[in-house]
Amino acid sequence: MQVPPAPLRPAAALAPNIQAFVRLLRRAGLSVGPGDALLAMEALTIAGLDSRAGFRAALKATLLRKHEQNDIFDAAFELFWRDPERARAGAAMALMEAQKPEERAKPGGRRLAEAMAGDRPKPPPPEEEEKRELDASMTVSERERLQQMDFEAMSAAEISAAKQEIRKLVLPLDARPTRRFRPDPLGPRVDVRATIRAATRTGGEIATIARRRQVERTPPxxxxxxxxxxxxxxxxxxxxxxxxxxxxxxxxxxxxxxxxxxxxxxxxxxxxxxxxxxxxxxxxxxxxxxxxxxxxxxxxxxxxxxxxxxxxxxxxxxxxxxxxxxxxxxxxxxxxxxxxxxxxxxxxxxxxxxxxxxxxxxxxxxxxxxxxxxxxxxxxxxxxxxxxxxxxxxxxxxx
The missing domain is CATH 3.40.50.410 (von Willebrand factor, type A domain)
Incomplete structure (x- = not known):
């Protein structure tokens, strides 16, 4: 009797790459963390590394939570697992191409490119005193200038900052009364029909008075x-x-x-x-x-x-x-x-x-x-x- 070969276990060198891939997905907007990386490595241990399709399916099953994140995951997988080192250079090129207005990037492409670019070493921070001076003199004035700047005169970086500010704006939810009513024991209006219906179940005796309240709903x-x-x-x-x-x-x-x-x-x-x-x-x-x-x-x-x-x-x-x-x-x-x-x-x-x-x-x-x-x-x-x-x-x- 021939014993089937045991599934291949991920090599020790693969674990750092899986962790780096999870960090990439997190920077691209997916809610994944170290626990998901451990779960992915466990899934690969069970599924083995026989095929690229199986490897991809194991990662997707453990790291993907929403169907609409498929495009971002697929782009990240193709970019990262082709060659993690060359992927960083490719991401920089994708980020430059995304700046061209006449060409449309795939959904999530800009965010994925920025996430890959985030792996590059950052320049050393300036001196503490200089940083404190910039924070004290620039934060308020830059924000005020951005509030008053015309959209048509904004640069690409200023437009990006404006979009972040726009997402903080919340329109008021001014609920208005409708023609409908709902049962409410503390409502301001007496529900005569509901009261009579309840009385028919007690031989015509009114035990309680039903009340109702007008339904309020946010207008379109x-x-x-x-x-x-x-x-x-x-x-x-x-x-x-x-x-x-x-x-x-x-x-x-x-x-x-x-x-x-x-x-x-x-x-x-x-x-x-x-x-x-x-x-x-x-x-x-x-x-x-x-x-x-x-x-x-x-x-x-x-x-x-x-x-x-x-x-x-x-x-x-x-x-x-x-x-x-x-x-x-x-x-x-x-x-x-x-x-x-x-x-x-x-x-x-x-x-x-x-x-x-x-x-x-x-x-x-x-x-x-x-x-x-x-x-x-x-x-x-x-x-x-x-x-x-x-x-x-x-x-x-x-x-």
């Missing part, structure tokens, strides 16, 4: 953003704001428009922003092109208005108002949108200019039909928007 938030050529730089950053809002609250609906209207609500619900934006890039063909604001709003009113504008919805209309069609049909479409929602807020980056005048036909057509007209060109303007949404709006236009 709808964002309609212009991605034409004049708005492209702002739209790229505001997408991060829309993604942060979608992750923070429910019933958020997001749309992009240039020459056509695109619903990106489902794509923005993905927790990883890089994967969400990659999905958006596949369904939005008119980025940085022309703009037909009136046609896009009319299409929204016809196809989506009744679906998403119920229960006191708040609409954020993000556009500079420069319409290629010269404002044709824009007043009617904006008026219908305003009458369908509780609050219509127009966010326009052109308001950053102190001497702004509504000279464009599109702006003049839209302006009488919005509840609020605000700038959106820097972090301070977004913070002001959050503060404004925290206030209880006055009833306007007969509402």
């Amino acid at each position: 938030l709808v964002a309609i953003c212009d991605i034409s050529g004049s708005m492209a730089r702002y739209a790229q950053i505001l997408l991060h704001f829309m993604h942060a809002v979608t992750a923070d609250r429910d019933r958020v609906h997001s749309f992009l428009f240039g020459t056509r209207l695109s619903n990106i609500t489902r794509q923005l619900r993905h927790k990883d922003p890089e994967i969400a934006f990659e999905m958006i890039s596949h369904i939005v063909p008119d980025w940085s092109g022309g703009t037909r604001i009136g046609e896009a709003l009319e299409r929204f009113n016809q196809d989506w208005g009744r679906r998403v504008l119920g229960q006191g919805a708040v609409v954020l209309l993000i556009t500079d108002g420069l319409d290629r069609e010269g404002g044709r049909g824009l007043a009617e479409a904006t008026d219908r949108l305003q009458r369908s929602c509780r609050r219509l807020i127009w966010l326009n980056p052109l308001l950053r200019y102190a001497g702004f005048q509504p000279k464009s036909q599109g702006i003049r057509a839209m302006l009488p039909h919005v509840h609020d007209f605000r700038p959106v060109h820097n972090l301070a303007s977004l913070k002001a928007l959050v503060d404004a949404l925290s206030e209880t709006p006055k009833r306007e236009h007969g509402r």
